[in-house]
Amino acid sequence: MxxxxxxxxxxxxxxxxxxxxxxxxxxxxxxxxxxxxxxxxxxxxxxxxxxxxxxxxxxxxxxxxxxxxxxxxxxxxxxxxxxxxxxLSPVEPRQIFQAGANYRTHVLDLVVAHHDGADGRTPEQVRADAAAHMDERLALPPFVFQGLPTAICGPFDDVILPYGAEQPDFELELAAVIGRTARRVPVDQALDYVAGWTIVNDITLREKVFRKDSPGLGADWLASKNHPTFLPVGPVLVPRDALPDPGDLRVTLRLNGQVMQDASTSELIFDVARLVAHCSEVATLLPGDLLLTGSPAGNGLAHGRLLRAGDRMDSTISGLGAQSNLCIPEASEGTA
Structure with a gap:
């Protein structure tokens, strides 16, 4: 890119x-x-x-x-x-680990937004059923998938909306940067493997998350999240000791000046330590890797306002600086 x-x-x-x-x-x-x-x-x-x-x-x-x-x-x-x-992005990770469905209200909003009503349940029933499932999840491992480093751009770069995109959305997230090789790390030691923190906006094509042609295959993270510029990162890496407790940081995104996301990391279902420990059970975490902790409620889909060319996203997380990204259209079909 x-x-x-x-x-x-x-x-x-x-x-x-x-x-x-x-x-x-x-x-x-x-x-x-x-x-x-x-x-x-x-x-x-x-x-x-x-x-x-x-x-x-x-x-x-x-x-x-x-x-x-x-x-x-x-x-x-x-x-x-x-x-x-x-x-530029303050990190150049070899691996990107992305926690999904990790803020309670965000999960409930998305479940209701994606429900098509075919099963006869009302939106209220769908939300209640999803809330019950959230309580059960605490006894299960976190849900984490991987992204591609080629999606990364700088904190003030333009975000390119792909040709034909129907539902581009924003997902502001706290990200941990790994500072040591980690394998099978216990939860009570997991934060020792974090070098510091940064801001990430995980842009997503909502219409690509679930394959309409093969719904049984699950989520298509490649198509929905990994287009070039879909991962603004930075502006800085703040050392862990400067923010030793990431459990109460304010996460705020404004779209054209209007507040869309405004939440605290205290609302995380699985905290950073639990996420690091879980990922290290499955994979070997490498220095410089990014671990995204999930996005809070207030995404465009919930507001009924998806991203359009000309939109500007201004994003902040307490103590980590700010991003500002203008959305622009892809020049033509097939242009990366």
Whole structure:
């Protein structure tokens, strides 16, 4: 995918803690950077951290790099003004794990929205049945699927609505960035494997989630969630210690200035520790991987207002900065 030339302009990146990790482009060159007070320090020139070419290099040895980054955050000089720089995704994951149906109200809204009435149940009955199922889920493993890294774009890049898309929707989510290789991690140790937090908007084509031609096959996550630019990430990675408790962060998305999603991560059915532990039971988590925790209620489908070309999404999560993405149409059929 061709990179956008969108920059931060005059936007301010406010984040928790004394510093955050970013990936920026300046004068035709991209590099990992510390962000502090809307200025950046080019880490690719710093011997202290091995002159890394990307944030991935830092995350491969995060435990060793973290104290060095903390010391560099106190460095005087060599800082660049953030304004005008292009901000890329702060991570380049090899794997993306996506928790689904992880906010109670969101699940109930979607079940009702997708119900076609063929079974004779009223919307109230459908919601009550789904609520009972939610209670049963707590005794079961979380529901997690995988996404593709090629869907990632920057936090201020344009989101391309594919040719022929009927129901493009937004799903703002807290994401954990893995900082250590993890396999069969117990829940009480799971957060030790998290390097930090970032913002993700998991754009979804609602009409593609369930195959009408083969309903028995289940959800088609490839077709519904993995188009180029469908995963704006960033603007920064905030270290875990700056937000040690991700269990009460505000998740807010505005569409053209109107609040659509506004919830707390305290509403998660399965918390971050449970999700990390579950994923590590199935797969080996790698440094730099992304774990999306699910999206709260207030998606476009529930509001009856899906994304259209010309829409702007402004998204924030407490302490993690903000995204702003303009929706544009794909140029023509077959254009990626």
């Amino acid at each position: 061709e990179e956008s030339t969108t920059s931060t302009g005059h936007r301010s990146i406010e984040h928790a803690g004394a510093w955050a990790l970013a990936h920026v482009r300046h004068r035709g060159r991209s590099f990992p950077a510390l962000v502090q007070h809307n200025r950046v320090l080019d880490l690719s020139t710093r011997d202290e951290v091995g002159r890394p070419a990307s944030p991935s290099a830092l995350l491969q040895d995060w435990d060793a790099m973290l104290p060095k980054l903390e010391r560099l955050a106190e460095t005087i000089g060599d800082w660049i003004d953030l304004a005008g720089l292009q901000v």
